[in-house]
Amino acid sequence: xxxxxxxxxxxxxxxxxxxxxxxxxxxxxxxxxxxxxxxxxxxxxxxxxxxxxxxxxxxxxxxxxxxxxxxxxxxxxxxxxxxxxxxxxxxxxxxxxxxxxxxxxxxxxxxxxxxx
Amino acid sequence: xxxxxxxxxxxxxxxxxxxxxxxxxxxxxxxxxxxxxxxxxxxxxxxxxxxxxxxxxxxxxxxxxxxxxxxxxxxxxxxxxxxxxxxxxxxxxxxxxxxxxxxxxxxxxxxxxxxxxx
Numbered sequence: 665x666x667x668x669x670x671x672x673x674x675x676x677x678x679x680x681x682x683x684x685x686x687x688x689x690x691x692x693x694x695x696x697x698x699x700x701x702x703x704x705x706x707x708x709x710x711x712x713x714x715x716x717x718x719x720x721x722x723x724x725x726x727x728x729x730x731x732x733x734x735x736x737x738x739x740x741x742x743x744x745x746x747x748x749x750x751x752x753x754x755x756x757x758x759x760x761x762x763x764x765x766x767x768x769x770x771x772x773x774x775x776x777x778x779x780x
Numbered sequence: 781x782x783x784x785x786x787x788x789x790x791x792x793x794x795x796x797x798x799x800x801x802x803x804x805x806x807x808x809x810x811x812x813x814x815x816x817x818x819x820x821x822x823x824x825x826x827x828x829x830x831x832x833x834x835x836x837x838x839x840x841x842x843x844x845x846x847x848x849x850x851x852x853x854x855x856x857x858x859x860x861x862x863x864x865x866x867x868x869x870x871x872x873x874x875x876x877x878x879x880x881x882x883x884x885x886x887x888x889x890x891x892x893x894x895x896x897x898x
């Protein structure tokens with residue numbers, strides 16, 4: 665139990681659907697992240713929020729739209745996805761709210777997304 | 781750009797064998813951090829260790845040990861007397877500050893899948 669909860673665990677959607685992934689952290693952390701994990705590729709950082717402000721958008725297509733309403737919750741809204749977007753989407757959190765490169769990340773179990 | 785290479789895609793060992801997972805990194809930063817994470821079948825990545833670039837002391841934690849060699853840009857991970865519960869994907873990662881410096885950004889390797897059998 666890492667203190668980071670993601671729902672749903674599995675999601676199958678068509679290319680025209682709209683769905684959302686949810687992440688909640690119970691650790692009192694100040695930064696939250698979305699990562700994409702595709703087979704045989706390194707984890708790709710998608711978005712970073714620090715103190716509810718987006719501080720990193722890693723050239724992610726606009727069909728992925730993040731939302732961070734408060735420091736405990738992070739959403740990833742999905743719209744008109746492509747089959748190549750099928751992957752494990754991992755949420756993570758870290759303590760930091762100031763410049764640092766040594767943060768330990770706490771990950772959720774991910775949402776396994778399949779786009780048909 | 782920062783890069784992490786884990787050349788071993790999959791390793792299979794028999795329980796009680798020792799196994800070393802390799803990690804080679806590239807960075808132009810003089811200050812950086814290296815990490816190892818474990819991803820069991822349940823999916824979540826679990827933090828194992830963090831080292832900073834100024835501390836080349838090797839570290840041992842139970843059956844786990846890490847060998848950091850700055851001269852070869854390597855940060856290898858050894859599991860002694862492996863157990864079935866060690867079966868997982870192991871990721872090496874390198875950190876850098878984000879654009880605004882308010883949160884860290886990790887560059888991950890592609891992972892090494894370790895299978896430990898009886």
